[in-house]
Amino acid sequence: MLRFILGLVGLGFVGVLLISFFVTTADYFSNPPEPTAEQEFHHHAKELHLASDGPLGQFDEKQLQRGFQVYKEVCAACHGLSLVAFRDLAALGYNEAEVKAIADQWAIQVPTTNEETGEAATRKAIPADRFPSPYPNEIAARAANNNANPPDLSLITKARHDGAAYIYSLLTGYERNQPTELVRKFPAAKTPQGLYYNPYFPTLNLAMPPPITTNGQVTYAPGNPPPSVDQMAKDVSAFLVWTAEPKLEQRHRSGLAVTIFLLIATIIGYFAYRNIWATHKAKVRTTGPLEPHNIAKTQIAKDQEGVAG
Numbered sequence: 604m605l606r607f608i609l610g611l612v613g614l615g616f617v618g619v620l621l622i623s624f625f626v627t628t629a630d631y632f633s634n635p636p637e638p639t640a641e642q643e644f645h646h647h648a649k650e651l652h653l654a655s656d657g658p659l660g661q662f663d664e665k666q667l668q669r670g671f672q673v674y675k676e677v678c679a680a681c682h683g684l685s686l687v688a689f690r691d692l693a694a695l696g697y698n699e700a701e702v703k704a705i706a707d708q709w710a711i712q713v714p715t716t717n718e719e720t721g722e723a724a725t726r727k728a729i730p731a732d733r734f735p736s737p738y739p740n741e742i743a744a745r746a747a748n749n750n751a752n753p754p755d756l757s758l759i760t761k762a763r764h765d766g767a768a769y770i771y772s773l774l775t776g777y778e779r780n781q782p783t784e785l786v787r788k789f790p791a792a793k794t795p796q797g798l799y800y801n802p803y804f805p806t807l808n809l810a811m812p813p814p815i816t817t818n819g820q821v822t823y824a825p826g827n828p829p830p831s832v833d834q835m836a837k838d839v840s841a842f843l844v845w846t847a848e849p850k851l852e853q854r855h856r857s858g859l860a861v862t863i864f865l866l867i868a869t870i871i872g873y874f875a876y877r878n879i880w881a882t883h884k885a886k887v888r889t890t891g892p893l894e895p896h897n898i899a900k901t902q903i904a905k906d907q908e909g910v911a912g
């Protein structure tokens with residue numbers, strides 16, 4: 604009896620679930636959600652091909668140096684690189700003296716304490732320091748940027764969908780005016796005061812003013828491509844791939860070595876298997892079908908032969 608009642612209670616729950624499922628589904632189709640400005644006007648990241656792409660990709664050292672220059676002269680005013688140390692720049696081809704000079708001349712100083720008074724102070728950076736954040740804390744960062752916090756860029760290419768291609772698209776994707784279609788259809792999505800319209804940003808408007816605006820904003824050393832807006836955006840995106848994964852080349856190299864090793868091991872394993880099983884399999888074949896049910900069948904066939912006629 605108890606089982607019967609419990610079964611009924613269970614059925615009741617299932618019934619309620621089914622009813623709510625059908626009611627919600629019917630409501631979704633009869634009354635579909637309103638499209639939003641983000642859904643209609645957001646662009647997917649543009650194509651970007653970098654030397655470090657693909658399973659065998661290697662960094663283009665010259666490009667990383669150019670990207671670092673863009674970071675230093677443009678982005679470092681608002682964004683830190685708290686997971687990268689000045690001495691890591693040796694991987695981009697700078698020698699010890701150059702790294703020392705870069706740290707020494709860095710525009711933002713490193714926080715420290717005055718040894719005599721114990722008060723907060725700053726000092727020049729040394730190669731062992733990480734790239735300092737331009738703001739002492741998040742409140743200061745927000746106060747200076749229309750209440751938005753410029754994120755640390757060390758891992759940004761890993762933290763955003765489409766990584767470097769997204770950064771490149773964001774930097775080159777600002778539009779001075781919103782499409783008239785957007786303002787007409789979604790008056791509420793008009794870019795607020797102090798924000799900038801960029802269809803590559805998920806919410807279409809962001810607090811970062813266009814950082815790279817004019818060709819030649821950064822002067823590249825001779826022997827490099829001309830510093831067009833597009834080139835600078837590409838270079839800094841390539842640089843941010845390096846900051847997020849400085850050991851990418853080693854990973855690609857060991858990945859290749861491991862794949863080749865596994866391939867050879869598989870081939871050897873296959874031949875070892877053939878070798879070990881060769882005699883056993885051969886024996887089975889020469890002695891014929893030994894399974895009891897086969898023996899039984901043979902016996903039956905023989906018996907039937909005897910009775911026939």
Ligand code: HEC
Pocket residue numbers: 673674677678679680681682748751752753754759763770773774808809810811812814815839
């Ligand atoms: C004037 C200060 C300023 C400069 C210069 C600047 N940024 Fe920003 N950046 C910001 C602010 C503020 C935000 C946060 C925007 C927001 O969330 O609305 C931001 C956000 C970003 C984001 C994150 C976007 C996201 O998807 O959340 C990236 C990536 C970025 N900046 C890259 C750069 C690069 C690369 C440079 C140099 C070429 C640069 N920024 C220069 C202020 C700046």
